[in-house]
Amino acid sequence: MNNTTMAITQLATRALFYEVALYPKPGLVDPIDNGAHHDMDLSTFMDSATALMPALYEFSDAGLTYPLDAPLPGLFDEVRQIGLTAEVAMYAATNHINTHKGAIFSFALLCSAVGHVLATSQIELADWTKANTDAVFTTIAQMTQALDHDFDNLASKDKLSYGEKLYLDYGIKGVRGEAAAGYPALRDYGLPFLRRTQNTPRHVRLLDLFLELLANTTDSNVIHRSDMATLRRIQHQVQALLAQGGIAKLGVEPMVQLNKEFIALNISPGGTADLLAASVFLGFLEKLF
Numbered sequence: 001m002n003n004t005t006m007a008i009t010q011l012a013t014r015a016l017f018y019e020v021a022l023y024p025k026p027g028l029v030d031p032i033d034n035g036a037h038h039d040m041d042l043s044t045f046m047d048s049a050t051a052l053m054p055a056l057y058e059f060s061d062a063g064l065t066y067p068l069d070a071p072l073p074g075l076f077d078e079v080r081q082i083g084l085t086a087e088v089a090m091y092a093a094t095n096h097i098n099t100h101k102g103a104i105f106s107f108a109l110l111c112s113a114v115g116h117v118l119a120t121s122q123i124e125l126a127d128w129t130k131a132n133t134d135a136v137f138t139t140i141a142q143m144t145q146a147l148d149h150d151f152d153n154l155a156s157k158d159k160l161s162y163g164e165k166l167y168l169d170y171g172i173k174g175v176r177g178e179a180a181a182g183y184p185a186l187r188d189y190g191l192p193f194l195r196r197t198q199n200t201p202r203h204v205r206l207l208d209l210f211l212e213l214l215a216n217t218t219d220s221n222v223i224h225r226s227d228m229a230t231l232r233r234i235q236h237q238v239q240a241l242l243a244q245g246g247i248a249k250l251g252v253e254p255m256v257q258l259n260k261e262f263i264a265l266n267i268s269p270g271g272t273a274d275l276l277a278a279s280v281f282l283g284f285l286e287k288l289f
Contacts, residue, residue, distance in 0.1 A: 001063065002061065004060075004118065004124075004125055005057055005060045005061045005064060005115070006057065008056075008060040008111055008115060008125070008204075009053060009056045009057040009060055009111070010055045011281055011284045011285065012060075012107055012110070012111055012187075012281050013049055013050075013052070013053055013056060014118075014178050014280075014281075014284065015277045015278070015280040015281035016045075016049040016052070016100070016107075016141075016277050016282065017046070017049060018039065018206065018280050019273055019274075019276050019277035019280065020038060020042060020049070021042075021232040021277075022203070022205075022206050022210070023261045024212060024246070024252060024255045024256050025147055025255075025273065026255060026258035026259045026261070026262040027257070027258075027259065027262030027263060027265075027267050027268040027269055028040060028268055028270065028273055029042060029044070029045055030042070033259070033263075035259065035262065035263060036225070036250045036262055036263050036265075036266045036267055036268040037268060039097050040094070040097050040099055044094050044097055044099055045099050045100075045285055047093045047094060048090050048093050048094050048097075048099040048100050048126065049117050051089045051090060051091060051092065051094075052086055052089065052091070052092070052100060052104065052107075053095035055082055055083070055085060055086030055104070055108075056111055058079075058082045059079050059082060059083075059108045059111035059112045059115075060106065060111040060112065060114065061115065062075060062078050062082065062110035062112050062115065063079075063111065063114060063115025063116040063117075063118075063119070063223060064116070064118060064119050065115075065119075066078070066112075066115075066119070068119060068120055071143075072116075072139060072142040073142075073143060073145060075112055075143055076109070076112075076143040078112075079108040079109070079111075079112045080108065081105050082084045082108065083105060083108045086104045086108070087101060087104060087140055090104065090163045090185065091157035093173065097105075099187035099230055101275060102175055102270060102271060102274045103180075103274045103278075104181070106175065106183075106274055106275075106277075106278050107277075107278070108136065108172055108178055109140045109143065109144065110136065110278055110281060110282070112138040112143075112205065112237075113139040113140045113143065114136055114233075114285065115234050115237065116139055117132050117135045117136055117139060118132075120135075121135070125285070126274070127283045128286060128287075129286065130191075130195070130286060132285070133191060133282050133285065133286060134187070136282070137182035137183055137186070137187045138182060140182055140183060141179075141180060141181065142178055143179075144179040144180045145176070145180065147176045147179060147180040148224055152268075155260060155285055161198055161251065172220060172223075174220045174271075175220075175271065176272075178217075179229050184276070185216070185217045185275050186275065186278055186279055186282065188216075189216045189217070190209065190212070190213060190275060190276070191212055191279060191282055191283065191286070192280070193208070193212045194209065194279060194280075194283040194286075194288045195288060197209075197248075198288055201249055204247050204289065205248075206250050206276070206280070207246075207247040207252065207255055208242070208247050208248055208275055209248055209273060209277050209279060209280075210240065210248040211238050211241060211242055211247070212216070212246075213272045213276055213279070214234070214235065214269055214272045215235050215238040215239045215242055216243030216288065217232060217271070217272065217275060218231070219269045219270075219271040219272050220271055221267075221269055221271045221272075222234065222268075222269050222271075225265075225267045225268060225280050226265060226266075226268055230265065230267065234267075237258070238258075241254050252262040
């Protein structure tokens, strides 16, 4: 067992636990309530995250051991197959409930890209810097360049996935588009926010990180449970909160009220939750916590 691979695995697992443990998260499962979900709770997520550890290890190992001169789309093909096995493990641990499918996709890319950057730069994990994080985003964009073609010729398909329908209706590419662009949500919002708020208490900081991501990214989960107009209205609300200083200045009550509103509307910003976990993971690597 490789110590570096295990260290990446542990940081990724910690990030998933940090996300689900954060309270209050509007519409999402946390230690106090289940948000807009009736089929899962905190223990479901803990069981799922633990079951994903072998896959997180394999993602990381795939990146560390991938031939340095091989085309990066081949690494994506490799971790995509591991991801399918990870989904089976998730469903087995949760009694067929989808807790982390989106996170599996993102962490397959993040863990393998982190491993590959370590291998190509020949540094130790302890020496990780912002430049290495930037290299992760570039690596992911190179790994997933073919994803941009996933949306070609959709009008001729008989059966469309939800993501494909979203693209046809709104031009939104979801997490596949995010990956192909090198995760701009993390590069432009998540990590810059964590870098500039290191003196803020962790709990408050993570709540404001959640708001920052929700305000600036298109959460397809919200659209799926409502519509684009609802997402835009919510984003305006969140942007107003951030303009007033966020949770750091206003306290947690605005988040409590958002949670009540999201539960009433039956919406759950699961995409934002995945981006929060991903931001935390990379933040761990840069020692921003």
